[in-house]
Amino acid sequence: MAARKGPRKVNRYSIEMKRTAVRLSNAPGARVMDVAEALDIHPFMLSRWRKLAWEGLLVATPARKSKSAQASKKAKAPTMVQMSKYAKLKRELELLRKEHEFLKSFDRFRAQLKAKGSPSSRGSGGDSK
Template sequence: MPKPGPRTTYRYSRDFKATAVRLSQLPGVAVRDVAASLYIHPFMLSRWRKQAREGLIMTKGVAVDKAVAAELKELRKLKKAYEQLRLEHDLLKKAIAFTSDRKARSSRSSHINKGRTR
């Protein structure tokens, strides 16, 4: 349930918006990652990107900190590697379950036949 009272609205400077847009335009960096690192909603950053395309926010001449850009690129690379490992892990779990099920079925039939003699 929402809190009673007026809603808090944050105002961001044009420089902050321009820097956020520039960071999101770096190759290999996702808008979602930039928004998360700046603690803003991805929709807000997308809206700022649209405003920059329309010329309402000027991004020319805005310096992007090299360390921040490198960190965002590294974060993107790590997320991709994590997703790959998670998929491999899920596949291995399925393979183990499949082989365990086959072993259980084959061992049941061999145990049943051992007790019978003709």
């Protein structure tokens, strides 16, 4: 692959283009790789669009609003869906932290056993006649 010169080009695709790409990739027998190649986009991008469509987030957005309108939108209270997603993510994070701590303690335990030279690792079998 040839080296790029200058800044990388960033393409902005319309919602309609994204929807069409998703529809084509969801057709029976269609592969993401083939559709992406035909549309000259990266397969990962098409996969992201498919995920957004599956989650219902690939919808037309209204025209840009003024900064004051955007600020008031940011100040709105979170919706129930957002709150439930936040709670779910918080639970997942806590679970992952516990799993991580468990694995760290297991590694410390294994290191201690290895340092002591546990009998099971010495090969002292039951038949020594």
